[in-house]
Amino acid sequence: MVDNKFQPKPEDKFTFGLWTLGNPGRDPFGPPTRTPPTPVEIVHILSEIGAYGVNLHDDDLIPLGTGAAERDRIVAEFKKALADTGLKVPMATTNLFSDPAFKDGAYTANDPAVRAYALQKTIRSIELGVDLGAKVYVFWGGREGTESDATKSPLDALKRMREAINFLSDYVRDQGYDLKFALEPKPNEPRGDIYFPNVGAMLGFIATLDHPEMIGVNPEMAHEHMGGLNFLHAVAQAWDAGKLFHIDLNDQNYARYDQDYRFAAQTLKQSFYLVKFLEDVGYAGSRHFDAHAYRTEDVSGVKDFAVGCMRSYLILKEKGKQFNADKEIQDLLAEVNSGADKFAWLAGGYSKDKVKQLLGQEFDRVALGARALHYERLDQLTTELILGVR
Numbered sequence: 324m325v326d327n328k329f330q331p332k333p334e335d336k337f338t339f340g341l342w343t344l345g346n347p348g349r350d351p352f353g354p355p356t357r358t359p360p361t362p363v364e365i366v367h368i369l370s371e372i373g374a375y376g377v378n379l380h381d382d383d384l385i386p387l388g389t390g391a392a393e394r395d396r397i398v399a400e401f402k403k404a405l406a407d408t409g410l411k412v413p414m415a416t417t418n419l420f421s422d423p424a425f426k427d428g429a430y431t432a433n434d435p436a437v438r439a440y441a442l443q444k445t446i447r448s449i450e451l452g453v454d455l456g457a458k459v460y461v462f463w464g465g466r467e468g469t470e471s472d473a474t475k476s477p478l479d480a481l482k483r484m485r486e487a488i489n490f491l492s493d494y495v496r497d498q499g500y501d502l503k504f505a506l507e508p509k510p511n512e513p514r515g516d517i518y519f520p521n522v523g524a525m526l527g528f529i530a531t532l533d534h535p536e537m538i539g540v541n542p543e544m545a546h547e548h549m550g551g552l553n554f555l556h557a558v559a560q561a562w563d564a565g566k567l568f569h570i571d572l573n574d575q576n577y578a579r580y581d582q583d584y585r586f587a588a589q590t591l592k593q594s595f596y597l598v599k600f601l602e603d604v605g606y607a608g609s610r611h612f613d614a615h616a617y618r619t620e621d622v623s624g625v626k627d628f629a630v631g632c633m634r635s636y637l638i639l640k641e642k643g644k645q646f647n648a649d650k651e652i653q654d655l656l657a658e659v660n661s662g663a664d665k666f667a668w669l670a671g672g673y674s675k676d677k678v679k680q681l682l683g684q685e686f687d688r689v690a691l692g693a694r695a696l697h698y699e700r701l702d703q704l705t706t707e708l709i710l711g712v713r
C-alpha cells in the first residue's frame with residue numbers, strides 16, 4: 324500500500340469493535356489461531372491506522388466475573404489510551420449471547436430470572452457506555468430466537484422484547500442520558516431462527532414501542548445478505564424513516580453462514596452502491612466495520628484487514644463521485660428520467676379532480692412498452708467505472 328490518497332482519517336468516521344480486531348480466529352470447527360491484541364493495544368492500532376473510534380460490548384473490556392477494583396483499573400487504563408490517542412467510543416452494546424445463561428435468549432428467554440439478569444446486565448453496560456462517551460447503544464439479539472417453535476410462542480417473545488426495550492428506554496430517559504438505541508437484525512445464527520430477521524421487520528417493531536423517537540436500526544450488510552436481501556434497499560428504507568442511527572459494514576456471500584468478511588471483499592458492486600448512497604444522502608454517523616480477519620492471519624494480518632476495510636470504503640467513495648460526474652452515465656440517467664414534469668399535476672396528493680383528469684387520460688400503452696431504457700449500457704458503464712477502466 325504505497326499511495327496516501329486513500330489514507331483514512333478520523334474525520335472519515337471509521338470505527339471498529341473491540342471484538343473485531345480482538346477476534347482470535349476461532350470458528351465452530353477449530354480453536355483460536357492467533358493471540359489477539361488487548362483492548363488498549365487495539366486503541367493504539369486503530370489510532371495509528373487513522374480510525375475515528377472504537378466500540379465495545381461490556382465483556383470485551385471487562386471480562387465477566389471481574390471484581391470492582393480490577394474493573395476500575397481496567398476502565399482507567401482504557402480511558403488513558405483513549406485520551407492518549409484521541410480515539411472516541413461512539414457506540415456501546417451488551418453481550419447477551421456468549422454466556423450459557425443466555426442459551427434460550429436474553430430479553431425473550433422463557434425463564435424470568437434470565438430476563439431480569441439480562442436487564443440488569445444491560446443497565447450496567449449502558450452505564451459503562453455513557454461513562455466512555457457513547458451516544459448510540461446497539462441491541463443485537465443474537466440469542467433472541469428458537470431452534471424449535473414448540474418451545475416459545477412468538478407472540479410472547481415479541482411482548483417480552485417490547486417490554487425490555489420500553490423499560491430500558493425509560494431508564495435512559497429517567498437518567499437524562501443523551502443516548503439513542505439502534506436495534507440490529509439478523510435472520511439466524513447463533514439461533515436457528517432469530518426474531519426480527521431483517522431491517523424491515525425491525526422498523527415495524529420500532530413503531531410499536533413507547534419511545535420510537537429514540538430508537539432506530541443498526542443494519543448489517545452481511546446479515547441482510549445472509550437473508551438473500553438487497554442491503555442498499557434496506558438501508559434506504561431505514562434512512563427514509565429517519566432510523567439509520569448506526570451501520571455495520573462488512574461483506575459476505577449471499578445465503579451462507581455468518582462470514583463477517585472485510586468490507587467490500589465479496590460483493591463489490593453492492594458495496595459501491597451502498598457507499599455512494601451513504602455519501603450522497605450525507606449520512607453523518609459512524610462507518611462501523613463489524614468484521615474480522617480471516618483465520619489465517621496473525622496480528623499484522625489483522626491490521627491489513629482493518630486498513631483494507633477503510634481503504635475500500637474511501638476508494639468506493641471516490642468512485643461514487645466519479646459516477647456522479649461521469650457525463651455519459653449522467654446523460655443516460657437524464658434520458659431515463661426525461662419528461663419528469665409530464666404528469667406533474669398528479670403529484671402532491673389526492674383530489675377528486677385529479678381522479679377525473681386521470682380517468683379521462685389516453686395512454687399509448689404500446690409506445691410505453693416499446694421505449695428502450697439502455698440499462699445494459701448504464702450498468703456496464705458502472706461496472707467499468709468500478710473496475711477502474713473509465
Ligand code: GLT
Nearest residue numbers: 342416461463507543571613
Ligand atoms: C457480534 C455480531 C454482530 C453484532 C455485535 C454487537 S456482536 O459480533 O455478529 O453482528 O453487531 O453485539
Ligand code: MN
Nearest residue numbers: 507543571613
Ligand atoms: Mn453487527
Ligand code: MN
Nearest residue numbers: 543545581583
Ligand atoms: Mn455479522
